[in-house]
Amino acid sequence: MTPSFEIRLAKCGARVEVALDALLAARAGPGELARPARLLAAMRHAALGGGKRLRPFLVVETAAMLGARGARVLRAACAVECVHCYSLVHDDLPAMDDDDLRRGRPTAHKAFDEATAILAGDALLTLAFDIAAAPPTHPDPAIRADFTLGLARASGLGGMAGGQMLDLDAERHEGAFTRKHVELLQAMKTGALLRFSVEAGAILAGASAAERKALNEYGRALGAAFQIADDILDAEGDTVTLGKRAGKDAGRHKATLVGVSGIEGARAIRDEFVARAIRALDMFGDKAGVLAAAARFVAAREF
């Protein structure tokens, strides 16, 4: 990766951190009766102080490419990140993946307790829709409703939550998976929210139908490349680099493309998706340099 891309990503991450910190302030907002301290602390533990903030970056950079910038876009980016953070908290629970470490820190149910972690996830998911629907995110309610709807579709039964279900089903499953099944699972579990992060930027910037179509193709391919890179990382990485337990996929009969196609096969498929993502940006010309770099970045990542 070029250093300038990494710097740009880090700067965006820092802005997201500041914005999330403000959204998770101790004082109750309009329409709220109180912000119970323990629940707020668990939400802050889950949402602050970590992560590359890739999804917010995709929201912000897609919107910027199309001419939309500033506090509104950052709020929308935070809404998407709240959904991502909630999903990590719930996925880490003992009844799910049972992980003690996340980004090198104790997971929410370890730092607090299981009940608090479940509630913190619930409240982060709810906060995402609070942010999405609130006027400061965009003055046009049609854009807010469109954004909210897309976020819900990407996150629910037919998207991320459904993908997590397929992932749990796979662990209980005996025998081999098909590539098609693994790709559906991954398109839902991690792909849907990554794809929507790109779409969100397009929605906020009032993109044309043609622009949205191209960006959807880009987001879909980027999401696929991201997840395959994650599978490869899990198969090859070590716990220190990852900040979470490595090698857990094979130990648990997870459905991964490394399992289906082997490491070399998975690398080839990953590279194919990166190329497809970059091709989808053709219509935007030089303006799409950052998004193209993002596609290369997710494939090369060691995080």
Next chain:
Amino acid sequence: MTPSFEIRLAKCGARVEVALDALLAARAGPGELARPARLLAAMRHAALGGGKRLRPFLVVETAAMLGARGARVLRAACAVECVHCYSLVHDDLPAMDDDDLRRGRPTAHKAFDEATAILAGDALLTLAFDIAAAPPTHPDPAIRADFTLGLARASGLGGMAGGQMLDLDAERHEGAFTRKHVELLQAMKTGALLRFSVEAGAILAGASAAERKALNEYGRALGAAFQIADDILDAEGDTVTLGKRAGKDAGRHKATLVGVSGIEGARAIRDEFVARAIRALDMFGDKAGVLAAAARFVAAREF
């Protein structure tokens, strides 16, 4: 209760059941990749076949009083009910209230498993916002955004989820509670969504600021009466009538108004709230008969 009120409530419940059944159909909707069977089954288990549907009734009857009826209002009512059903699934989890029975049937984590129940709750919560933000709920995106925002505020950190946190905190707490603390807890845990159900009807019908203010007062008082009636029922009821375990509040150091004020004291406070709810309806005259009956109903309920 007059038989006509009970019939009206039951008819509304039947319409809600049909609408929820359609929303939870097997076929993937627009923007969804698939609807994984096990997750859908758990969501259906949690959302269908039970409950008085009091919150949807409040949405529908408030809107009807102000002149709005039909499929749109019913969709909004279903969105509120999805939030309610998600909260029951998560509250019943082993890490929370650890209940095996709900409406006389096994709770979601008993009928399925814990991971599936967590995901089913997550996906029902997400579905609520999907329904709220989608065009068929109202043609005016400003109304959809307003409805979505209110639903999120009533459900999250500063509302229902925060109230559940205070409830769990109370169980760990040694010593007595103040009436003020119990009332805040209850206003958040059950009050916020009941109050919002009424407000939702007002939003959908395009109510004036004065109408919204009066209906907010009504909804707040009704919510308080509801929860006190629940405390009384738990202290006096038996498991067969309730379809869930009775007497569990005292056994667990729950913060209730019966605990703070005794049964007779709680009854008096409940009746005070019912009277306040009915007074708040003054400006609507005879049109408010059903809402007044609803306030008496929640206080007299044996369910």
